[in-house]
Amino acid sequence: MAPKLVAPRLRCPPGGAQSGAGLMPLDVLVVGGGNAALCAALTARAAGASVLMLEAAPREWRGGNSQHTRNLRCMHDAAEDVLTDAYPEEEFWQDLLKVTGGQTNEALARLVIRESSRCRHWMRHHGVHFQPSLSGTLHLSRTNAFFMGGGKALVNAYYRSAAALGVQVRYEAPVAHLEFDGARFVAAHLSGGERIEARACVVASGGFESNREWLREAWGCNERGEWPADQFAIRGTRFNRGVLLQDLLAHGADAVGDATQAHMVAIDARAPLYDGGICTRVDCVSLGIMVNRDGARFYDEGEDFWPKRYAIWGRLVALQPGQLGHSIIDAKAVGRFMPPVFRGAQASTLEDLARQLDLPEAAFLKTVHEFNAACRVGRFDHAVLDDCHTEGLAPAKTHWALPIDTPPYFGYTLKPGVTFTYLGVKVDEHAAVHFGGKPSENLFAAGEVMAGNVLGKGYTAGVGMTIGTVFGRIAGASAAAIVREGLRDAA
Amino acid sequence: MTPLDALARDAAALGGGTIRAAAAPGAAEDEVARQMQICNACRYCEGFCAVFPAMTRRLEFPKADVHFLANLCHNCGACLYACQYAPPHEFAVNVPQAMAKVRLHTYADYAWPAPLGALYRRNGLALSLALAAALTLFLALAAAWQGTLWAAPAAGSFYAIFPHDFMVGLFAPVFVFAVLALGLGVARFWRDVDPGAPGSAALAEAGANALALKYLDGGHGEGCNNEDDAWTLARRRFHHLTFYGFLLCFAATSVAALYHIAFGWHAPYDVTSLPKLLGLSGGAALVVGTLGLLRLNLTRDPRQGDIAQRPMDRGFTALLLLVALSGLLLAFLRDSHALATLLAVHLGAVMALFATMPYGKFAHGFYRSAALLKWAIEKRQPNPLQLGDE
Numbered sequence: 001m002a003p004k005l006v007a008p009r010l011r012c013p014p015g016g017a018q019s020g021a022g023l024m025p026l027d028v029l030v031v032g033g034g035n036a037a038l039c040a041a042l043t044a045r046a047a048g049a050s051v052l053m054l055e056a057a058p059r060e061w062r063g064g065n066s067q068h069t070r071n072l073r074c075m076h077d078a079a080e081d082v083l084t085d086a087y088p089e090e091e092f093w094q095d096l097l098k099v100t101g102g103q104t105n106e107a108l109a110r111l112v113i114r115e116s117s118r119c120r121h122w123m124r125h126h127g128v129h130f131q132p133s134l135s136g137t138l139h140l141s142r143t144n145a146f147f148m149g150g151g152k153a154l155v156n157a158y159y160r161s162a163a164a165l166g167v168q169v170r171y172e173a174p175v176a177h178l179e180f181d182g183a184r185f186v187a188a189h190l191s192g193g194e195r196i197e198a199r200a201c202v203v204a205s206g207g208f209e210s211n212r213e214w215l216r217e218a219w220g221c222n223e224r225g226e227w228p229a230d231q232f233a234i235r236g237t238r239f240n241r242g243v244l245l246q247d248l249l250a251h252g253a254d255a256v257g258d259a260t261q262a263h264m265v266a267i268d269a270r271a272p273l274y275d276g277g278i279c280t281r282v283d284c285v286s287l288g289i290m291v292n293r294d295g296a297r298f299y300d301e302g303e304d305f306w307p308k309r310y311a312i313w314g315r316l317v318a319l320q321p322g323q324l325g326h327s328i329i330d331a332k333a334v335g336r337f338m339p340p341v342f343r344g345a346q347a348s349t350l351e352d353l354a355r356q357l358d359l360p361e362a363a364f365l366k367t368v369h370e371f372n373a374a375c376r377v378g379r380f381d382h383a384v385l386d387d388c389h390t391e392g393l394a395p396a397k398t399h400w401a402l403p404i405d406t407p408p409y410f411g412y413t414l415k416p417g418v419t420f421t422y423l424g425v426k427v428d429e430h431a432a433v434h435f436g437g438k439p440s441e442n443l444f445a446a447g448e449v450m451a452g453n454v455l456g457k458g459y460t461a462g463v464g465m466t467i468g469t470v471f472g473r474i475a476g477a478s479a480a481a482i483v484r485e486g487l488r489d490a491a
Numbered sequence: 492m493t494p495l496d497a498l499a500r501d502a503a504a505l506g507g508g509t510i511r512a513a514a515a516p517g518a519a520e521d522e523v524a525r526q527m528q529i530c531n532a533c534r535y536c537e538g539f540c541a542v543f544p545a546m547t548r549r550l551e552f553p554k555a556d557v558h559f560l561a562n563l564c565h566n567c568g569a570c571l572y573a574c575q576y577a578p579p580h581e582f583a584v585n586v587p588q589a590m591a592k593v594r595l596h597t598y599a600d601y602a603w604p605a606p607l608g609a610l611y612r613r614n615g616l617a618l619s620l621a622l623a624a625a626l627t628l629f630l631a632l633a634a635a636w637q638g639t640l641w642a643a644p645a646a647g648s649f650y651a652i653f654p655h656d657f658m659v660g661l662f663a664p665v666f667v668f669a670v671l672a673l674g675l676g677v678a679r680f681w682r683d684v685d686p687g688a689p690g691s692a693a694l695a696e697a698g699a700n701a702l703a704l705k706y707l708d709g710g711h712g713e714g715c716n717n718e719d720d721a722w723t724l725a726r727r728r729f730h731h732l733t734f735y736g737f738l739l740c741f742a743a744t745s746v747a748a749l750y751h752i753a754f755g756w757h758a759p760y761d762v763t764s765l766p767k768l769l770g771l772s773g774g775a776a777l778v779v780g781t782l783g784l785l786r787l788n789l790t791r792d793p794r795q796g797d798i799a800q801r802p803m804d805r806g807f808t809a810l811l812l813l814v815a816l817s818g819l820l821l822a823f824l825r826d827s828h829a830l831a832t833l834l835a836v837h838l839g840a841v842m843a844l845f846a847t848m849p850y851g852k853f854a855h856g857f858y859r860s861a862a863l864l865k866w867a868i869e870k871r872q873p874n875p876l877q878l879g880d881e
């Protein structure tokens with residue numbers, strides 16, 4: 001095997017590979033510039049293939065949503081470096097099964113889980129550093145390995161490693177569509193008109209969350225005549241416009257997932273339209289009450305620990321009138337939750353708070369008074385599912401229910417923030433994209449564009465990066481193997 | 492801020508001085524507070540250094556806390572390249588730059604006596620004037636006493652050019668003043684966020700972190716940043732050569748003083764003598780270290796730190812280089828006709844270094860060490876916040 005691995009490397013020395021019309025045909029074209037694309041490119045290059053990455057974003061915005069990530073979920077049978085205790089395959093699988101409600105492919109999911117235990121050594125080799133779980137994330141110290149400095153530091157390390165290995169990278173090179181011969185990839189066409197041929201292609205171009213029109217169409221118009229998606233902020237990159245996903249589906253690639261399924265968080269309504277990332281989240285929901293535009297509560301704020309519930313509130317708020325929610329707390333909650341990036345509205349009376357938040361005063365006061373009256377306060381403890389709850393209130397608040405009665409009062413207006421979408425293309429265990437139930441011989445997918453195979457709905461922290469890393473490496477290895485086989489057959 | 496201070500700041504701005512004055516009083520501190528509010532909601536950089544763990548113990552960032560955090564920052568650059576909110580993001584987070592701008596205010600605002608703090612804002616000018624004045628003084632004295640600057644002195648003795656007591660009489664007060672001024676400035680800085688008395692563990696940790704430049708290791712040991720997002724240990728290593736080279740030179744002078752005063756052993760000393768060995772090795776380390784630091788400073792990403800302070804950094808480093816080079820040359824050209832000139836240049840450079848010590852780049856080591864000690868004490872105290880698991 002070894003001599004054959006060397007052959008392509010000699011043919012295309014680092015930095016000397018040609019893209020497009022050059023003399024030497026390109027082995028592997030990687031469309032995308034985030035974690036999955038980088039993992040694919042690094043793996044294919046290390047296997048001897050010449051590799052070109054096409055990143056739609058300019059260099060300063062490179063890395064897609066990966067620049068906003070901070071960890072990946074890893075299976076491990078005993079405490080390892082930054083991970084405490086054990087997180088065995090079966091537990092990881094059960095966690096995934098629970099959050100997806102069964103909308104997952106067990107074979108692919110178990111592949112991801114098993115491979116997740118073997119990622120970190122490879123990641124370190126390419127310059128990624130890990131650190132113990134960050135302050136405020138103790139609940140993840142067992143299951144998730146944190147990147148030192150977060151996802152952008154990881155992306156930077158991978159780009160440096162890619163440069164050292166001779167992977168070519170082009171920024172501001174958005175691909176408009178792919179050219180096929182049946183289900184066989186032939187070439188990519190850039191938005192500027194350039195055509196780039198390659199022996200194999202890895203699509204790792206992300207979801208479609210930044211395509212406002214597509215989101216609008218997917219969410220449609222509600223019974224109030226609103227287009228909910230118009231109010232969504234995108235927590236990640238503005239470059240995930242789903243161009244390749246749309247193109248692949250139009251070419252007959254098999255779809256997985258549903259266009260309305262996405263990782264959605266209720267974030268501060270003042271968040272920027274794109275790239276607000278992690279800091280726009282507001283973590284005081286379980287310490288107070290959440291009311292809608294009409295001043296009414298609409299869900300149990302104390303249903304479960306916040307880390308287990310934060311990802312349901314984006315969708316809950318999206319269903320409210322105006323797609324807005326207001327998290328209301330009093331002075332007792334100050335200093336008990338992660339500090340939010342924007343200061344909340346602050347008032348010494350509930351009436352004033354209602355005015356500041358543009359809430360109907362009477363309805364809001366009624367909600368608070370009814371809630372306060374329904375509170376059965378026992379021993380408040382935010383670290384456990386405590387016995388502070390409401391009685392005779394609908395919806396109930398089942399834990400951490402303390403009356404909102406101690407000024408100053410604070411209010412944070414929240415709106416839905418989309419992290420990433422789950423609609424994707426169907427792949428097999430080699431990351432090959434399926435067309436009409438059959439795998440393409442030279443087109444592979446990794447990352448968000450195929451994450452829906454494993455994560456059809458719901459979310460558990462760090463699993464997106466796990467899927468991207470595992471399938472990125474698989475896609476890169478598969479693409480390099482196809483190139484190798486092709487060359488062997490030709491010889 | 493004192494009116495004089497404000498005037499000096501305005502004057503510096505009007506004169507287009509090397510240091511750009513902040514747009515408004517407290518603007519530099521406000522900018523750090525703004526960025527810390529963003530960082531505190533993100534926290535990805537916690538593993539790089541002590542600034543971010545110290546930040547997580549706070550919800551608000553008043554001026555004194557900002558100065559503490561700014562001096563804890565070693566300007567390693569790691570958090571700039573890792574930051575998802577760095578420009579061109581609209582949040583425009585650049586912690587190393589914001590902290591560097593505040594540090595200049597720390598040195599100026601806490602300086603003793605206060606009016607001299609304004610010297611930081613025209614540091615290039617202050618340094619040049621001090622150097623020119625000191626050089627003129629020594630050259631003129633040498634010429635006057637020797638009759639010429641070009642004569643080989645008897646037995647290569649420095650004291651034949653400048654009498655021992657004259658040198659002591661001139662340098663001792665300047666040095667004592669420098670130490671006093673720096674000490675009083677740092678004491679004021681310490682009282683502003685007083686973390687309490689240090690225990691021995693805190694002292695040991697802070698000392699080790701300062702002496703090892705722990706926070707230029709990137710948190711993972713591969714170093715900090717200079718030109719781009721790649722790690723390098725060069726900054727740490729050249730700083731070590733500079734710092735320990737300086738200490739060796741200082742030790743050489745101290746040992747020589749001891750020989751002179753306590754044992755009556757007068758210079759010049761043998762090449763194998765302790766003062767010579769310390770001085771030669773220290774001088775060599777200082778030359779290599781400062782040249783390395785200057786090269787790194789010239790190639791550093793302009794986004795890292797406050798580019799307006801680079802003249803101060805370079806001026807200080809260049810002065811150290813001049814001290815080291817002239818000192819080394821003195822050791823080798825003892826019997827040369829150039830000795831008197833060389834000695835005058837060396838003494839002038841040393842005098843300029845001492846005189847500007849409390850009002851220039853030299854101060855960074857003292858304020859940073861104090862901040863490291865504050866952190867070592869603070870981290871051993873219970874966290875005042877009980878933020879739930881996010």
